[in-house]
Every structure is written in structure tokens, then in C-alpha cells.
Amino acid sequence: MIFVQVYVDDIIFGSTNENLCKKFAKLMQNNYEMSMMGELSFFLGLQVSPKDDGIFICQSKYVKALLEDSSPAKTPMATPTKLDQDKSGKKVDISSFIGMIGSLLYLTASRPNIMFATYLCERFQNDPKESHLIAVERIFRYLKGTPIFGIWYPKNTGFDLTGYTDSDYAGCRIDRKSTSGSYQFLGRRLVS
Structure with missing residues (x-):
């Protein structure tokens, strides 16, 4: 094969x-x-x-090239963060915000630990406010403290299919939609 x-x-x-x-x-x-x-x-x-x-598999070279001087954070997002449209918030540069989100989306290929926070911030690309930018900058600070994180695919861990899921029922402040996500492992290897 x-x-x-x-x-x-x-x-x-x-x-x-x-x-x-x-x-x-x-x-x-x-x-x-x-x-x-x-x-x-x-x-x-x-x-x-x-x-x-x-x-x-990791993207540490990309992370190091991406980050400017900033202090590291221990988590990608403060708990319990609930972002909303922030209609009265100060506007930020949309193209810069979209570029930051794009960089984070690319990193999710080897960093599933930032997926939830990244996709939560990604919702506000059309009209980003300062509160959204602060949340995105927090993810970058987290990356600064964890540049060598990645995904480990061990040999010989079997072929049992296991899935994990989590959901936030009606947690979106804008439209009350639920947010959920899941991970599937083949043995101890992340496949989806």
C-alpha cells in the first residue's frame, strides 16, 4: 500500500x-x-x-514567527468567557483582525486545544470590537507560552474508536445557539 x-x-x-x-x-x-x-x-x-x-506533529516554527513580544497566558481563553456582539464597543481594524483569525485557524491543524476559543472569536470577523481583539490576543499569549505543543501519534495503540464530545447548550449570547465539539481517536491517535 x-x-x-x-x-x-x-x-x-x-x-x-x-x-x-x-x-x-x-x-x-x-x-x-x-x-x-x-x-x-x-x-x-x-x-x-x-x-x-x-x-x-507541531507548528512551533510558525508560532514563533507569528508572535510578537507579549506575556504568556496559561489558557487560550479565560473561563467563563462569553463573547457577544458588543454593539457599543470600540471598533478595531477588520483586516488585521481577520488576519489574526486566519493565522489561528491555520494553527488548529496541530493545535486542537485552541479550536474552541478560535472559532468563538471567528464569529465576530464582520464587525470586530476591542473586546473580541482582547480575546484573540489572549489566544496568542497562550501560544507564546506553549509554542512546542502539538499532536502525538503513537505506534501500536490499537484500533478502538473512541469519541469525546462537549456542548454548551444555548450558550451563544447573540442567537442562543448551542456550541458543541468532538474529538475522535483511533487507539490513542487523534483522527478527527
């Missing part, structure tokens, strides 16, 4: 059979102009660190 992922002009591949990888690499090099970078260590901003007992 061989797995291939192509994104624009980047390609990664792997197989359960090393000879199949070599064959595929030769086929690709014969038909396309490409250079082999060796074992996967960096792909689309994700740092991949293979170990004997699993693989660690």
Missing part, C-alpha cells in the same frame, strides 16, 4: 513497503522535474518528527 498527498507543487508519499517507495520516487523523477528532500520533516508549515514509538 502506498499513500500519496499532493498540494500544488508539494508532494509527500509513504508506503508499508520501502521498495514501493523507491519505485514510486523513480517513476516520478523520470516523468517530472522534482527533487527528493528525503524523510519527511516539514510539510506545509507542519513540522513532522518521526520517532521509534510514533510521530509528533
